[in-house]
Amino acid sequence: MEVKARAPGKIILAGEHAVVHGSTAVAAAIDLYTYVTLRFPLQAAAENNDRLTLQLKDLSLEFSWSVSRLKEVIPFDSNTSSPSTPASCSGETLKSIAVLVEEQNIPEEKIWLSSGISTFLWLYTSIRGFNPATVIITTELPYGSGLGSSAAFCVALTSALIASSISDKTHREGWCSLDETNLELLNKWAFEGEKIIHGKPSGIDNTVSAYGNMIKFCSGEITRLQSNMPLRMLITNTKVGRNTKALVSGVSERTVRHPDAMKSVFNAVDSISKELAAIIQSKDQISVTEKEESIKELMEINQGLLQSMGVSHSSIDTVIRTTLKHKLTSKLTGAGGGGCVLTLLPTVVSGTVVDKAVEELESYGFQCFTASIGGNGAEICF
Numbered sequence: 001m002e003v004k005a006r007a008p009g010k011i012i013l014a015g016e017h018a019v020v021h022g023s024t025a026v027a028a029a030i031d032l033y034t035y036v037t038l039r040f041p042l043q044a045a046a047e048n049n050d051r052l053t054l055q056l057k058d059l060s061l062e063f064s065w066s067v068s069r070l071k072e073v074i075p076f077d078s079n080t081s082s083p084s085t086p087a088s089c090s091g092e093t094l095k096s097i098a099v100l101v102e103e104q105n106i107p108e109e110k111i112w113l114s115s116g117i118s119t120f121l122w123l124y125t126s127i128r129g130f131n132p133a134t135v136i137i138t139t140e141l142p143y144g145s146g147l148g149s150s151a152a153f154c155v156a157l158t159s160a161l162i163a164s165s166i167s168d169k170t171h172r173e174g175w176c177s178l179d180e181t182n183l184e185l186l187n188k189w190a191f192e193g194e195k196i197i198h199g200k201p202s203g204i205d206n207t208v209s210a211y212g213n214m215i216k217f218c219s220g221e222i223t224r225l226q227s228n229m230p231l232r233m234l235i236t237n238t239k240v241g242r243n244t245k246a247l248v249s250g251v252s253e254r255t256v257r258h259p260d261a262m263k264s265v266f267n268a269v270d271s272i273s274k275e276l277a278a279i280i281q282s283k284d285q286i287s288v289t290e291k292e293e294s295i296k297e298l299m300e301i302n303q304g305l306l307q308s309m310g311v312s313h314s315s316i317d318t319v320i321r322t323t324l325k326h327k328l329t330s331k332l333t334g335a336g337g338g339g340c341v342l343t344l345l346p347t348v349v350s351g352t353v354v355d356k357a358v359e360e361l362e363s364y365g366f367q368c369f370t371a372s373i374g375g376n377g378a379e380i381c382f
């Protein structure tokens with residue numbers, strides 16, 4: 001039996017980091033996906049092949065465990081664990097899983113994959129139990145760059161795992177979405193996966209990857225947004241590696257040191273996100289140009305506040321300065337510390353201006369691309 005799933009990456013238009021502390025944020029899915037193929041051996045073959053194998057095709061890496069080894073190491077608690085009731089991975093279980101990951105001798109330069117592989121083992125065994133399979137993963141997203149690679153990985157994996165348990169596997173042409181009940185379930189599991197990778201995720205990344213489109217998100221509450229204006233963004237990958245978990249905990253530490261000051265910063269971000277959501281959805285007769293001017297200013301203020309949270313980086317400053325020379329406004333997206341930067345491309349801006357800005361950005365070794373904003377969320381294919 002074979003099941004495929006895909007889940008998109010995302011951009012955060014406003015509110016990253018502050019959303020972890022209860023502020024509103026606005027995010028949109030982009031048309032870059034992580035794909036998961038799940039293959040279960042036929043009964044007879046399963047008797048000869050009792051392995052769970054994970055292939056990360058883009059990285060030419062393969063990890064494999066015998067099912068008996070998984071059973072021996074991962075504690076299975078039948079009282080708390082069931083595929084239909086997402087549960088957190090306890091510290092003790094995570095330690096056991098880390099032993100299984102260490103046994104795989106991940107190349108030193110790819111050691112950042114460890115948390116992803118631990119997450120894979122936790123989600124797979126929690127949802128599908130100790131059963132042999134081959135899981136193949138490919139992605140169009142840059143790893144650890146602010147475009148939600150971790151969330152797309154968790155959502156695509158949980159979609160495939162949950163789809164494999166659906167009884168009606170009638171072949172349908174192309175990708176199809178999951179029903180609301182399964183979407184809610186896979187999103188909860190993906191959030192548990194994100195906890196292993198991020199430490200303290202807000203849940204916005206897995207939610208926008210699961211549901212797609214554009215969302216306003218605050219303390220787990222989701223409002224789906226209907227954009228009433230064209231929104232074009234240039235995405236610049238500074239290629240400076242960083243890790244969301246470390247950046248999120250850095251902001252939390254700053255908040256412990258300066259609670260009042262940071263509360264004001266988070267309140268300001270909350271207002272920015274709400275205003276941005278209102279502009280995007282507005283049906284007033286305000287011209288697109290006026291809306292874009294407001295969005296530009298909100299992005300500028302948000303970037304200043306992200307700077308004050310300590311999550312910007314000199315490479316991000318270089319992108320901001322370079323685009324500003326061409327009268328374009330930028331802000332970091334995702335966790336910051338390097339990674340990707342968004343630049344608003346107003347409708348009036350000419351292709352020549354964008355080309356010049358891109359040329360200059362690429363001369364610094366950055367990579368520029370555009371992506372379609374607000375597309376589909378998680379989808380499956382039998």
Ligand SMILES: Nc1ncnc2c1ncn2[C@@H]1O[C@H](COP(=O)(O)OP(=O)(O)OP(=O)(O)O)[C@@H](O)[C@H]1O
Nearest residue numbers: 112113116144145146147148149150153244334335
């Ligand atoms: N396709 C994948 N296969 C395996 N692990 C992955 C994959 N994609 C992401 N990961 C895991 O997620 C980690 C990157 O997650 P991280 O949250 O730091 O960055 P991001 O999700 O790309 O950016 P942001 O959280 O700012 O949007 C990787 O180090 C890896 O452990």
Ligand SMILES: C[C@@](O)(CCO)CC(=O)[O-]
Nearest residue numbers: 016017201202203334335
């Ligand atoms: C930095 C952060 O706000 C967004 C990462 O894409 C973390 C989170 O919300 O989980």
Ligand SMILES: [Mg+2]
Nearest residue numbers: 148150151244
């Ligand atoms: Mg992430």
